[in-house]
Amino acid sequence: MSVNDRTEDALNNKVKNVMTSRSKWHVPASIVSKRTVNPIRETVFNMRAKPNPDKELISLALGDPTIFGNFKIHESCIDAVIKQLQSYKANGYLPAFGCEEARKALAEKFSTEDAPLTIRDIVLGSGASDALNLAIGALCNEGQNILLPRPGFSIYQTISQSKGIECRYYDLLPDRNWEIDLDQLITLIDDKTACIVINNPSNPCGSNFSRQHLESIIQVCETYKLVIIADEIYEDMVFGSTKFYPIASLTKSVPILKVSGLAKRFLVPGWRVGWVFIYDQNGILDEIRDALLSLSNIILGANSLIQHSIPDILFNTPDEFYQDTINQCERSASVSASVLSEIRGLHVIVPQGAMYMMIGINIEEFKGIKDDVEFAAKLLEEESVMCLPGQCFHYPNYMRITLTPPIEKLKEACDRIREFCIRHHI
Template sequence: MDSYLIQVNGHGDHAPILDVHLKTNGNSMSLGKVKGRKPRWAVRASEMSKKTFNPVRAIVDSMKVEPNPKKAMISLSLGDPTVFGNLPTNDEVTQAVKEVLDSGRYNGYAPSVGYQSCREAVAAYYNCPEAPLEAQDVILTSGCSQAIELALAVLANPGQNILVPRPGFSLYKTLALSMGIEVKLYNLLPEKAWEIDLKHLESLVDEKTACLIVNNPSNPCGSVFSKSHLQKILAVASRQCVPILADEIYGDMIRDGLLRLSQRILGPCTIVQGALERILHRTPPEFYHNTLSILKSNADLCYAALSAIPGLQPVRPAGAMYLMVEIEMEHFPEFENDVEFTERLISEQSVFCLPATCFEYPNFFRVVITVPEEMILEACSRIQEFCEMHYQGAEGAQDLECDK
């Protein structure tokens, strides 16, 4: 006879005793008295949470190093242009948010896709004859990270795969893996200013490929693709019938899905939405021009300084806020990898650069170029001192290998 266990939550210290009877084909069978077990708490982490892994946090949080107490810390790792005060928010933006906050008109819930007036403002701002845009084409999100999450969720199902650049922004992989989506990494080529290895890219496409992510300008590379290279990327995507996820640009084929997914949350910040039209239309063009000029000057300065350091090969950026630097590891044989290199750089020189292992690209490190000019010069000077102390020519490196 099969055994059965029926448990019911009771009161007090024990569940009640049950007398269980089953009827089969009119015949009654008694299974006797079964004493139920005491209920226990069993709150477990979800499968999504178990699959969520951020390589940047995992690597940085495990770097148990202390900076040199004799030198002030210089962080070239955080991609936040507001930290050092040399790239402040424009006054028009700040004033717009203050006025909206004082008005009290944007304190409640908004439509999950954003206020209609705000969507109209965004559509009007970005509309052009070659790519007409209407309010219904716009979905506002809580930052770019949520836009990426929505895009991945609407394009791919668990078991499918997406194509992600290497090196590339770590959040793509973090979000995809948590959703049960496989990540395939296609290579970028540093010797070609981080253009896509198109043959490698196309070789990764299969029947389960849901989308191709194109990050341009790139984080962490600071690269900007030429028009001709973009056309070649489009040709691959067209030939393989794979949609491209570039920022938040998709096609009408998944619009309804995005509308439904946006309803999972309460929507983007209402205060910023209220100020959005003024931010778009009244922020002076000089603000953007001046910011870009500072970033370009910093990039040129940083590239020139790092190019003069033995054992380092920076790749000149063309956009964004980042610059990638190759470590010629054969000249630094005492370090196993870029993580060890950057850890020692922190402990000896108090300069924090992000190891590119965070971006699936070992033996490089990323530099953020939003810091003030004098800080860039000081940081590069310290990096040079560090490299000169640990650098070994080909002969010296070979001798050290023989000693191991």
């Protein structure tokens, strides 16, 4: 057999093998997709409960302030978008990391003496979730671990697990206004720890860390050389005389990627624009800066119409608008806390900010209800009130309610929760 014949035979065999191995449709889902889970969806799906058809459904489950129609966006935001739409100049592609006007406006609005920002320090994403995806993707490798709050917003887990990053949970202490248990946190850190995520003010806790506590957190990060991802999407949304401190304003040495966006402050979660601010006065994050730019190429950037509108949105929205949102949430917190804290079997941790309240359930005091998921399912079936079980946030025997429904609906929901508890309490 000639060399040519042998080569042809080998090729024919290869083709035959490929044809045999590909003779049937076999389309398994990717490994990444299989390890991408949304704990809220899974927990709620497992509840398998339907509302009571005789009672109107009141959902206290969703963190979307737009659904009841009682939170209106400010007209300056509408005008800003209309102006861009009519300009015919905001319909095209932009640099994947965000357009210059938007980044310039953000730097101008949020730069302070303690925490300076330039246009180079800002990367835009499609909502704060994409900004988190960029930050986690830039800092962490498969096989490393990331420190996440418990209870905490579930998207940190969703993003990390999908990238093969191990999630390690540090505890927040309900009897200390959800401060971090720093002694326990330290036990989680090792040489594979890539970074820590801190969410302040917190979803689901509604907590707002004191300056002193933030300084203690910074001290730990300084000691262990931990980079912080600070999810501050609820920045400034704090009640009464409490003050919000951006963590980056309290350190010059610990590098911070701050994540925030338009969703909550401007009440437009559907507009899908968020950002990462890089605070790094000592050049520790030089590589990470480039990494964020590279990763932003994956989706070619955030919504261009809204990016172009950012300068007007930031500078034309009056401060009273934010204050009004905060006042409504604070009033809702106080009204619901006053009803719920009187109910036997529940304990309320009164929030200091954001849009949520966590309620502890003394589950052993309720007949035949084994945990928070069953509690939430029965509450939905009997009273048509939907709350999120604590297990959605890795925190069993609690439930989270949202403070954004109209106050009358919230009161009605709290009354129904009281009736439910009275019926089931031992």
